[in-house]
Amino acid sequence: MTPAAGEVLALDRVGVEWPGAAPGAPSYVAVEEVSLSVRRGEFLSVVGPTGCGKTTLLNVAAGLLPPTSGAVLAFGERLSGLNRRAGYLFQADALMPWRNARENVEAGLVFAGVDRGEVVRRADDWLRRVGLAGFGDRYPHQLSGGMRKRVALAQVLILEPEILLMDEPFAALDVQTRQLMENELLELWSAERRSVVFITHDLEEAISLSDRIVLLSAGPRTRPLAEFTIDLPRPRDVAEIRLTPRFLELHGRIWAALRAEVLKAYAVSQRLG
Amino acid sequence: MRSASVSGNAAGRPRRRVPLVVWRALLLLVAFLAWHVLTATSVLPSFFFGRPLVVLGRVWDWFSSGKIYPHLGVTLVETVLAFAIGTLLGVAAGLWLGLSPAAAALLDPYIKAANAMPRVILAPIFAVWFGLGVASKVALGITLVFFIVFFNVFQGVREVSPVVLASVRMLGATRRQLLRHVYLPSATSWVFSSLHTSVGMAFVGAVVGEYLGSAAGVGYLILQAEGTFDVNSVFAGILVLTAFALLLDVVVTLAEKRLLVWHPRVTTDKL
Numbered sequence: 262m263t264p265a266a267g268e269v270l271a272l273d274r275v276g277v278e279w280p281g282a283a284p285g286a287p288s289y290v291a292v293e294e295v296s297l298s299v300r301r302g303e304f305l306s307v308v309g310p311t312g313c314g315k316t317t318l319l320n321v322a323a324g325l326l327p328p329t330s331g332a333v334l335a336f337g338e339r340l341s342g343l344n345r346r347a348g349y350l351f352q353a354d355a356l357m358p359w360r361n362a363r364e365n366v367e368a369g370l371v372f373a374g375v376d377r378g379e380v381v382r383r384a385d386d387w388l389r390r391v392g393l394a395g396f397g398d399r400y401p402h403q404l405s406g407g408m409r410k411r412v413a414l415a416q417v418l419i420l421e422p423e424i425l426l427m428d429e430p431f432a433a434l435d436v437q438t439r440q441l442m443e444n445e446l447l448e449l450w451s452a453e454r455r456s457v458v459f460i461t462h463d464l465e466e467a468i469s470l471s472d473r474i475v476l477l478s479a480g481p482r483t484r485p486l487a488e489f490t491i492d493l494p495r496p497r498d499v500a501e502i503r504l505t506p507r508f509l510e511l512h513g514r515i516w517a518a519l520r521a522e523v524l525k526a527y528a529v530s531q532r533l534g
Numbered sequence: 535m536r537s538a539s540v541s542g543n544a545a546g547r548p549r550r551r552v553p554l555v556v557w558r559a560l561l562l563l564v565a566f567l568a569w570h571v572l573t574a575t576s577v578l579p580s581f582f583f584g585r586p587l588v589v590l591g592r593v594w595d596w597f598s599s600g601k602i603y604p605h606l607g608v609t610l611v612e613t614v615l616a617f618a619i620g621t622l623l624g625v626a627a628g629l630w631l632g633l634s635p636a637a638a639a640l641l642d643p644y645i646k647a648a649n650a651m652p653r654v655i656l657a658p659i660f661a662v663w664f665g666l667g668v669a670s671k672v673a674l675g676i677t678l679v680f681f682i683v684f685f686n687v688f689q690g691v692r693e694v695s696p697v698v699l700a701s702v703r704m705l706g707a708t709r710r711q712l713l714r715h716v717y718l719p720s721a722t723s724w725v726f727s728s729l730h731t732s733v734g735m736a737f738v739g740a741v742v743g744e745y746l747g748s749a750a751g752v753g754y755l756i757l758q759a760e761g762t763f764d765v766n767s768v769f770a771g772i773l774v775l776t777a778f779a780l781l782l783d784v785v786v787t788l789a790e791k792r793l794l795v796w797h798p799r800v801t802t803d804k805l
Binding site: 354360 | 711
């Protein structure tokens with residue numbers, strides 16, 4: 262596959278297979294023949310039922326997990342090792358608990374050997390941009406869940422990654438904090454227009470944030486089912502846009518496609534459980 | 535591993551009229567009183583059980599005459615050296631084996647064997663190798679401290695959160711930076727969780743070493759007193775050692791509070 266112009270990240274027929282639990286047991290095919298691509302400046306959401314291998318795909322895109330088959334292309338080049346031009350916002354808490362908020366935000370620049378004055382200046386700037394100007398000396402356990410997510414966001418964005426990979430970053434937050442964070446994310450994103458791959462199982466979140474949505478089938482052997490372009494006007498307010506007729510229309514269409522997969526995933530979990 | 539305070543969280547209850555400290559002091563006083571009455575009335579022979587007033591007088595003499603200070607100094611130096619060297623070796627070995635599964639698999643049975651061996655037995659050998667001075671006590675203390683720290687660091691390295699590791703790698707850390715910024719701080723918290731035990735063990739190493747053969751130290755004082763059937767001095771020595779151990783524990787707690795500010799367990803300890 263030759264990279265199309267403006268493509269920052271492409272998965273080319275990626276498959277991931279886990280060896281069986283016992284020797285001789287059949288291996289588990291998490292993801293099969295998945296191809297998808299992200300354009301420059303695009304906000305892409307990947308939606309699928311729980312347990313469909315969304316995180317697996319993101320780990321493959323980050324270079325944390327080498328695919329069993331297929332290839333990852335970053336800026337048209339085949340990826341081997343970590344995806345150095347990508348930033349990864351994890352679902353679980355990934356801050357270093359022994360560093361305070363400021364030191365966590367500074368970490369990437371320190372690793373890169375950036376000059377101290379520059380590090381301090383940029384960390385100040387980012388702490389302010391995520392609304393944590395006075396909280397630099399707090400340790401992660403002294404911050405609320407939403408504040409920790411903001412620190413994590415600043416920690417990733419300070420390195421100015423060209424692609425931002427986000428794995429259900431707001432799933433653990435309460436609804437109000439979540440909508441605030443979503444709006445903040447949109448604001449930060451529209452200022453810099455980085456490419457984003459956003460993983461979620463929440464369809465409303467996906468529609469209100471994205472330019473495009475890729476729907477995944479239920480696992481195992483997950484593959485992309487359908488693709489939807491979200492033509493809602495920007496700038497958006499994630500709470501208000503949910504009430505517009507166009508949003509409801511899109512939601513109805515995508516949900517119709519997603520529902521069958523959710524039921525399938527539910528049936529699988531019932532069988533296993 | 536935190537065994538410093540037996541009272542748990544009962545200390546902070548506002549309902550209590552009489553502070554806990556008073557009750558604790560009272561308990562100590564009652565114990566001493568019982569000891570005094572039982573020995574004064576010859577229910578317990580004072581030749582074997584000593585007399586609390588004489589014991590306290592002996593402690594007072596030691597401190598007022600200054601006779602105890604050089605001995606305490608020697609014991610302290612031995613404890614600190616054993617603790618520092620043992621911890622350093624434990625951290626280094628723990629990091630190394632924690633990060634290299636092949637070496638860990640190779641050495642596993644030998645480490646278990648060395649840990650299971652009663653290491654106090656080594657004291658005479660160390661006395662032969664390093665003489666009757668400070669070095670042989672430090673060596674004994676190291677063998678006691680090393681394994682506590684080693685096992686904790688080893689465990690700590692293996693239990694570093696995989697998410698934090700992946701995240702730090704994505705932030706561009708090299709292997710060396712991972713070691714310095716993730717494995718080492720993570721291991722440090724485990725070292726601290728074993729600090730009370732390892733300082734205690736260093737102290738045990740020093741005193742037992744002195745007791746088995748030396749020319750100075752509190753253990754040596756006790757040994758001398760035993761040689762002359764001076765049971766009051768033996769008890770006085772034990773009293774001094776106990777007070778000293780408690781003092782060390784307080785110092786450790788203070789150090790822990792300062793160095794582990796990031797740790798939720800330490801700072802929310804008093805809830």
